[in-house]
Amino acid sequence: MYRQRRAQVKPAHNDISQSTPVYKISPSPPLSTRYLPFHHCLQDISQSTTVYNDISHSAPVYKDISQSTPVYKISPSPPLSTMISPSPPLSTMISPSPPLSTMISPSPPLSTMISPSPPLSTRLSPQSTPVYKISPSPPLSTMLSPSPPLSTRYLPVHPCLQDISHSTPVYKISPIPPLSTRISPSPLLSTRYLPVHPCLQVHPCLQDISQSTPVYKISPSPPLSTMLSPSPPLAIARSRGEPSPNFGSKTPFVCFGQATILNSVSGGRTVKLGIGQPTTDRYREEDQQHSVAVQALDLFLSLQGYCGVALVMQLKVTVLLYILVLVMQLKVTILLYILALVMQLKVTVLLYILALDVQFKVTILLYILALVMQLKEGDAAGNILTTVKVEKAVAERSGSEDDDLTSLSWLQDKNLLKGINLQVAVGEAQESPTSDFVDDSASEVADSTCSSGNSLSPLPSSSQSSSPSKLKHPQHMPYDPLIHVHSKPPYSFSCLIFMAIEDSPSKALPVKEIYSWILAHFPYFCKAPTGWKNSVRHNLSLNKCFRKVEKAPNLGKGSLWMVDPVYRPNLVQALKKAPFHPYSSLERVSVSNRNRSSGSPHQTDVLVAKGNSRLPNPDLFPFLSRRLAASTADTTCLLSDMTADDDVNAAAAMLALKHGNRMIAQKRAEWFRRIQVQNDDSIPVLLDLRKKKTRASKIPQGGSNERMIPVITTSPSEDHTYSAGRTFTSTPAQQPLATTSPDEAFEEGSESNEGSSPGDEPRPVCLFPNLSLVKVVKSSSSSSDTEEQRKIAEGADALLNLAGISTRKRSHSQGEYHSDNNISPSHSMKRVATRGRRKNSGKRGLQRVPVKKNVVGNHPRGFQRRKQSQVAININNNNVVSSSGNHLKSHKGATKLLSNHSTNENGSIRQLKSEDKVGRTKR
DNA sequence: TTTAGCATAAACATCG
DNA sequence: TCGATGTTTATGCTAA
Ligand SMILES: [Mg+2]
Secondary structure, three states, rough: OOOHHHHHHHHHHHHHHHOOOOOOOOOOOOHHHHOOOHHHHOOOOOOOHHHHHHHHHHHHHHOOHHHOOOOOEEOOOHHHHHHHHHOOOOOHHHOOOOOHHOOOOOOOOOHHHHHOOOOHHOOOOOOOOOEEEEEEOOOOOHOOOOOOHHHHOOOOHHHHHHHHHHOOOEEEEEOOOOOOHOOOOOOHHHOOOOOOHHHHOOOOOHHOOOOOOOOOOOOOOOOOHHOOOOOOOHHHHHHHHOOOOOOOOOOOOOOOOEEEEEOOOHHHHHHHOOOOHHHHHHHHHOOOHHHHHHHHHHHHOOEEEEEOOOOOOEOOOOOOOOOOOOOOOOOOOOOOOOEEEEOOOOOOEEEEEEHHHOOOOOOOOOOOOOOOOOOOOOOOOOOOOOEEEEEEOOOOHHHHHHHHHHOOOOHHOOOOOOOOOOOHHHHHHHHHOOOHHHHHHHHHEEEEEEOOOOOOOOOOHHHOOOOOOOOOOOHHHHHHHOOOOOOEEEOOOHHHHHHHHOOOOOOOOHHHHHHHHHHHHHOOOHHHHOOOHHHHHHHHHOOEEEEEEEEHHOOOOOEEEOOOOHHHHHHHHHHOOOOOOOOOHHHHHHHHHOOOOHHOOOHHHOOOOOHHOOOOOOOOOHHHHHHHHHHHHHHHHHHOOOOOOOOHHHHHHHHHHHOOOOOOOOOHHHHHHHHHHHHHHHHHHHHHOOOOOOOHHHHOOOOOOEEEEEEOOOOHHHHHHHHHHHEEEEOOOHHHOOOHHHHHHHHHHHHHHHHHHOOOOOOOOOOEEEEEEEEEOOOOOOOOOHHHHHHHHHHHHHHHHHHHHHOOOOOOOOOOOHOOOOOOOOOOHHHHHHHHHHHOOOOHHHHHHHHHHEHHHHHHEEHHHHHHHHHHHHHHHHHHHHHHHHHHOOOOHHHHHHHHHHHHOOOOHHHHHHHHHHHHHHH
């Protein structure tokens, strides 16, 4: 089948591959930015010869492989994310022109790669026949304890290796310790192992290179999301309107249906597999190593395809590097992209492979990192950088076979997806180690209407790209915004905005920058309908968590938006509730594994706070990571110390502060201090930007000892949404200090008017039903104010500042137009005038006729309902315009209406909606 | 069924 | 005048 497809490869690809150096990855910046950078262990092996020389020169001391004593252990590489993020274009790295030494940056101490620490030479013993075995210290069995049969993970060894092994040292390449072990101590690492494609199944030639023991193992890679998310360049490029990385015919990587072996850097030949030509025949004309390589490659290719093989071989020295990358998409195109890098310098070589798949609506990326150590005698010039790319499209696939191939049926065949109906719900395949990757395609299946079936281009077609999936990314699978560009991010706009602002150095961004950030980090929006910008603005305006601050008039139009520090914890919490918040990916996997093993595969969205592991990737979110570090610590403290009733505990802490209760737990105080410090960080910015809003003028201090602290709730209902204002429930009567004008009285009441009504439904923060601001009186009796107290007081001050801000009615409240003279009085007057004009002109309110898309007959859908709701709107508007909050409160029905409306300003007239439904039902 | 949360669309105003 | 920005309202969907 695959051979057939290879025969169908477009000539253009062939031409390109022949006319341009294939190994020159891509001159196109967008594409290059997507490539993975060299791992540090790849860097400059040529210069860090210390260790290698030891090894190479002391070849005779090597132990015999027969002794099966682990000699080398290839230590796992650092988190891939650190390798990927700020990478220079790979093209610059892989370009054949520069010598390898120039490509390799200085010294990644190989010693750091090789563990345990004792020098290699000390652990090597001479042998007459230098057969080297590179194996990890722990037995494979211990490393792979709960994992599927090892045989499924072993890399095949081509017979060519056996031959070479006869004359040259054969190195046994030990498996890399699971990356996950470095990420999380989850015991269930096996579930993270990547499946091995059938073509990777143990080949007979694998058997017994030396001891009939498995030689290769594909080390599991960390979650893709953690590995691949960082690549902002691509997203940035997209956000700037630059064309998306084109894997089309101009890119040498796109060699559909053919395999290309590149031997570069050392001036090796470039050998290509001609389309439709027997690859083996061609390569038999090559020299030995190429022939071997080709044979191996051909073998793998002939085993069903879907695999990429990277082989690096050097004469008389054997290195096998093997990597599989699998990309699948249902019924459409499959792009398989593999980059394998192998460098040799007398000794070890690193193999590095990136597999990338970009596919419309279905994107599966498999990423595998392989490390191969290689020993070679003498020849220091034997550096070989070999890149093998096998890219393959199955656009022509049709019929059931396509489905089979694209629906991970081979996984089922291999019992990796036991009994999972991929067609129905691959997402159910939680038991599969590949479910994380499978689900994407599965999730896309539902709305996949793009079965063009003929799209060789890995990029989505125009029609495809115009209709990105509006379905949110499924929660049970890792999400990478840069990979799942067709899945709606599982973050709310609030979270997106929050992340954007937090990721900015100044913690304040204009809306345009927020757009840019979102575009850069979530390319989904590049092709999403433009309404999302409206949503962003809408969210900024309506969400109390975000505050508009004036910026210098010469900075252009618009304002800066920043996170209200008061609500920031809510946003943080909301972000953490997101299925794949930036700092959840790592632990998420372990949690997921845990759940899988415990038989609760569908609870993978449950996040477990695990301290610093929640921190965002600093490469991804440089500022956000720093910024959230403190809050993470706070949260960790909270989560670890506080019970589920965080709000209650927080409130208790507040009470303790209020009463000077020294009984407050040390950790609570510590947390509070941290909050204070954290807020102190932000307050100056906010206050500075909000100079016109002097808290002192609005919030009576009530004496030097009195402080008011906002109660920060963690109630889910008050996270960060429009109703976040409920967090600060305060009524004029009960919070007179916070009210200096009738307008403000209404504002406070309008936000939580039911709070003043006895018997109202309890609210989460109703531990202090009327206290959004808790007076904290610095205990005069505590004459021996400790430093801690002072800090607490400062924190209280800071929070008081925030309270001063928070107690002010925000601009989105119409009442503010009357009362807020601090922000641009002229502006306020304009607003007032505008509102009056609006009302008089009748453009709004009752006479506004929303344009509905869905109409029934000649009437917009919900016509009657709208008429009814408009009455409510009228009521509401009247109320607002007259600022007669009390009037509404006096009206029971209206109070109820406002109760709903005030708690969810966006969900306006829900009460009427329900009433209307009832009415219609009656009718 | 109700409610809250969220998204989306749209109208409209303001401003550079 | 136009586009970006900001506000507000309306409505639908979904999950709890
Ligand atoms: Mg706001």
